[in-house]
Amino acid sequence: xxxxxxxxxxxxxxxxxxxxxxxxxxxxxxxxxxxxxxxxxxxxxxxxxxxxxxxxxxxxxxxxxxxxxxxxxxxxxxxxxxxxxxxxxxxxxxxxxxxxxxxxxxxxxxxxxxxxxxxxxx
Numbered sequence: 001x002x003x004x005x006x007x008x009x010x011x012x013x014x015x016x017x018x019x020x021x022x023x024x025x026x027x028x029x030x031x032x033x034x035x036x037x038x039x040x041x042x043x044x045x046x047x048x049x050x051x052x053x054x055x056x057x058x059x060x061x062x063x064x065x066x067x068x069x070x071x072x073x074x075x076x077x078x079x080x081x082x083x084x085x086x087x088x089x090x091x092x093x094x095x096x097x098x099x100x101x102x103x104x105x106x107x108x109x110x111x112x113x114x115x116x117x118x119x120x121x122x
Contacts, residue, residue: 031112
């Protein structure tokens with residue numbers, strides 16, 4: 001009986017679109033949630049023009065994944081050592097905050113950004 005109840009719970013969660021373990025599954029969905037929950041939408045749009053920070057459409061056509069990961073992980077260190085990060089800070093006059101996300105969250109956010117910011121997306 002217990003297995004049946006657990007199975008029914010799993011089926012219900014799956015049907016509702018809620019990942020049973022958000023740390024390991026559905027990176028696009030979880031990444032989109034993180035993009036909102038961590039406040040990225042406060043400064044960034046994807047294909048809607050400049051807000052406080054740059055529009056992220058075409059992000060990975062301009063920057064490689066390793067650079068984006070370093071920038072999200074520690075923008076302050078990037079401002080000190082990376083000419084592109086310095087130029088972004090000067091242009092937008094606002095420093096991106098350190099996001100304080102786990103490695104798993106970073107993977108999910110990157111997976112979402114790679115898909116959502118593709119230059120061919122409308």
